[in-house]
Structure formats: structure tokens, C-alpha cells
Amino acid sequence: MSVFDLNGRTALVTGGARGLGAGMAEALARAGAAVMIGDVLAEAGRETADAIGRSGARSGFVALDVTREDSWQAAVAATVAELGGLDVLVNNAGVEISSLVVDLDPDDIRRMCEVNIVGVALGMKHGLRAMRPGGAAGAGGVIVNVSSVAATIPFPGIAAYSATKSAVDRLTRVAAQESGKLGYGVRVNCVFPGLVATEMGLGLAADMARLGLWPSAEAAVGDVIGLTPLGRLGEVADMADAVVFLASDAARFVTGVGLPVDGGMGM
Numbered sequence: 001m002s003v004f005d006l007n008g009r010t011a012l013v014t015g016g017a018r019g020l021g022a023g024m025a026e027a028l029a030r031a032g033a034a035v036m037i038g039d040v041l042a043e044a045g046r047e048t049a050d051a052i053g054r055s056g057a058r059s060g061f062v063a064l065d066v067t068r069e070d071s072w073q074a075a076v077a078a079t080v081a082e083l084g085g086l087d088v089l090v091n092n093a094g095v096e097i098s099s100l101v102v103d104l105d106p107d108d109i110r111r112m113c114e115v116n117i118v119g120v121a122l123g124m125k126h127g128l129r130a131m132r133p134g135g136a137a138g139a140g141g142v143i144v145n146v147s148s149v150a151a152t153i154p155f156p157g158i159a160a161y162s163a164t165k166s167a168v169d170r171l172t173r174v175a176a177q178e179s180g181k182l183g184y185g186v187r188v189n190c191v192f193p194g195l196v197a198t199e200m201g202l203g204l205a206a207d208m209a210r211l212g213l214w215p216s217a218e219a220a221v222g223d224v225i226g227l228t229p230l231g232r233l234g235e236v237a238d239m240a241d242a243v244v245f246l247a248s249d250a251a252r253f254v255t256g257v258g259l260p261v262d263g264g265m266g267m
Contacts, residue, residue, distance in 0.1 A: 003248055003249045003250040003252075004031055004244060004245070004248045004249075004250055005031065005032055005248070005249075006028060006031040006032040006033040006088070006244070006247060006248060007031075007032030007033075008032070009032070009033045009034070009085075009087035009088060009141075009247075010033060010034045010035075010036070010079060010080075010083045010084060010085045010086055010087050010088070010137075011025070011028045011033045011034070011035045011036070011086075011087065011088035011089070011090065011247070012035075012036045012038055012062075012075065012076070012079045012086060012088070012089050012090070012127075013025040013028070013035060013036070013037060013038065013090040013092055014038045014039070014064060014066055014089075014090065014091055014092050014093040014119070014123060015038075015039055015066075015092040015093030015094060016035075016037035016038060016039055016045065016048060016090075016092065017037060017039035017041040017044035017045035017047075017048050018041065018044050018048065018198075018199070019196075019198040019199060019200060019236070020092060020146070020193065020196060020198060020200075020236055020239050020240070021037075021039070021090070021092040021093070022037075022048045022236075023236035023237065023239065023240040024090055024092060024239065024240045024243045025037055025048065025052060025059075025090075026048075026051075026052060026055075026240065027237070027240035027241060027243065027244050028088065028090075028240075028243070028244060028247065029052045029055060029057035029059065030055070030057075031244050031247075031248065032057075033057070033087075033088060033247075034057060034058035034059065034083045034084070035049075035052055035057060035058075035059050035060075035083075036049075036059070036060045036061070036062055036075075036078070036079040036082070036083055037049045037052075037059070037060070037061045037062070038061075038062050038063075038064030038066075038075045038079075038093075039061070039063075039064060039093070040063065040064065040065050042061070042063055045061045045063075046061045048061075049061040058083060060078070060079075060082050060083060062074070062075045062078045062079065063075075064093075066091075066093045066115060066118075066119030066120075066122065066123060067114045067115060067118055067119055067122075068122075069122055069126075072122050072123065072125075072126045073126060076126045076127070076129075076130050076136065077136065080130065080136045080137055085137045085139065086127070086130045086131060086136070086137040086141065087131070087137065087139065087140075087141040087142065088141060088142050088143075088144070088247045089123060089124075089127035089131075089141070089142070089143045089144070090143075090144045090146070090243055090247075091119070091120045091123040091124070091127075091143065091144070091145045091146060091168075092146040093115060093119055094115060094116050094119075094146065094148075094165075095111060095112050095115040095116060096112070096158065096161045096200055096203075096204060097111065097112060097160070097161065098157045098158055098161070098204060098207035098208070098210075098211060099157065099159075099160065099211070100156075100157065100211055101159050104159070104160060108160065109160045112160055112161055112164045113164055116161070116164035116165065116167070116168065117164050117167045117168070117171070120145050120168050120171055121171055123143075123145075124143055124145070124171065124175045124188065127141075127143050127186070128143070128175070128179060128184055128186055131184065131185070131186045132179075132182075132184035132185065132186065133183070133184070133185070139185075140184065140185025140186055141185070141186050141187075142186065142187050142188075142189075142246065142247045142251075143175070143186060143187070143188045143189075144189055144190065144191065144243050144246045144247060145168050145171065145172050145188070145189070145190040145191075146168070146190065146191055146193065146239075147165045147166075147168040147169050147172075147190045147191065147192050147193075147258060148161075148162070148165040148168075148192060148193060149192050149193065149194045149195070149260065149262040149265055149266045150162040150165050151165040151166040151168065151169050151192060151258075152192055152258075152260065152262075152266035153265065153266050156208075156211075156213050157207060157208055157211050157213050158204070168190055169190055169192075169258050172188055172189060172190040172256065172258065173256045173257075173258075175188040176188040176189070176255045176256030177256060179255070180255065180256075187246075187251070187252075187254065187255040188255055188256065189246045189251070189254060189255060189256065189257050189258070189259065190257075190258045190259070191239065191242050191243060191246070191258070191259045191260075191261050192258055192259065192260045192261060192262055192266060193234060193238075193239045193261050193262065194224075194228065194233070194234040194260075194261065194262030194263055194265050194266075195221070195224050195233055195234060195265075196233060196234040196235060196236060196238075196239065197233055197235075198236065201233075202217070205217040205218075205220045205221050205224075208220040221233065224265070227265050228262070228263040228264060228265045229263060229264035229265075229267070230263035230264055231263075232263065234261065234262065234263060238261055239261050242259055242261045246259065
């Protein structure tokens, strides 16, 4: 059996309706996992879950607002009840709002903190509670948090977003320490994706032009590629395969780390 085989395991992916989250959910399903899509985008979320189901994997959708504790409780309970457990949690849901530091809007900062920090913290809380001995699933497992290359380099126009993604890294490492010391049997890691040409990624490039930091979105993308030793943007599959690795037995002795998946940009 391959160490990347996830047959018999169940995953919950937040922000799984589209973009990176959908790609991660699909990759987990291809590796054999049953996958629950958790998202506020109900129509898109159900479509992604249905597409995964048509591929032969067990799948489902649950409405999930990661900023609300009651929503997390319901989503975890639904995953365990409908798919039979919870072995992998991918905290992917995130919000990016670009701004120069001199123009920062406190409401935008609060929104990013709510989704990117509070959402991840609550996800780990309820994921650990479900996976630890005596929990609703109780068989241990894996949590993978999605940070960003923005947590590792100073990139203009995204100061507040970068701060929230740096917080994801710190949350990850502390949770891994606690899980290990308390015998939860849950590994906790994060990934640092580079720029990917998703709706969010292309929107970020357009924002850089709007803010006057680059003459055009194309110029911003070109400079990102120039800063990347592998000489290209990331692809959804690059990020998704890294998540499958961390979720699998290939990473059985890996916890408390941040894995750059950025083509070397964050070196």
C-alpha cells in the first residue's frame, strides 16, 4: 500500500467550494479519502461535492462559517455523522483585502483577522476535540492549515493579510506542541502557498496595479515569477499534492512545521 493512500479516512476542507480548497478536496478524494466540503458558498460547495462524488469518492457539503463556533460544531458533527469520522482537517478558508499601510481600513483588518486567524483557531479547537481520544472521531489524525508565502516575505500591499498568515504559522506550531504533549495523536502542520492563478491570486495581481505598486497586473505577475527560482507561478495541483503529503503516512513523523510550496520564492 502506498504511503500516500488515504483510503478509509475522512477529510473536512474549509473554503472547499472553489480555488485552492476545491483542488485540495479533489486531491484528497483521489488519494482515497471521503471528503466533506465546508463553505459559506452553498451552491458552489454542493457542485464541488457532487463532482467529487461522481468521481467515485464519498463526499458531502456542509454550510460552514469559520468565524462562528456553532457553525464549526455543526460542521464537525455532520462530517462524523455523514462520512463516518474525521481524520483530516484542512483549514483553507481565507480572505485577502489589499491596501497600502497608509490607507488601511480597520474593518478590513478585522475581517481578515476573523476569517484567517479566528477561523483557523476555531477549526483547530474543534478538530482536535473531535480527533483526540474520547472525541467524536477519537482516532487521532492530521490538521493542515493554509498560510501563505506572504508570511515569509515582505510583499507590498498586503501588510494586514501577511500578518494574519504569519499568525497561522504560530498557531500551527503551538497546537502541534500541545497535541503532542497531551497525547492527542494529531499532527498539526501548515503550508505556505506561492501565488497561484486562482480568482484570489489574479485579483491580488490586479490590486497591485490599482494601488500603483506595479504598472499593470501582468507586470506584477511577471515580477513574482522573476522572484521565483523555479520560474513560474504555482498551480493548484502543486498546493493540493503538498496537502495530501502532509495528510498521509508519508509525513507520519512531521508535525509543527510550515512547508513552503512557493517555487523557492520565500527563501
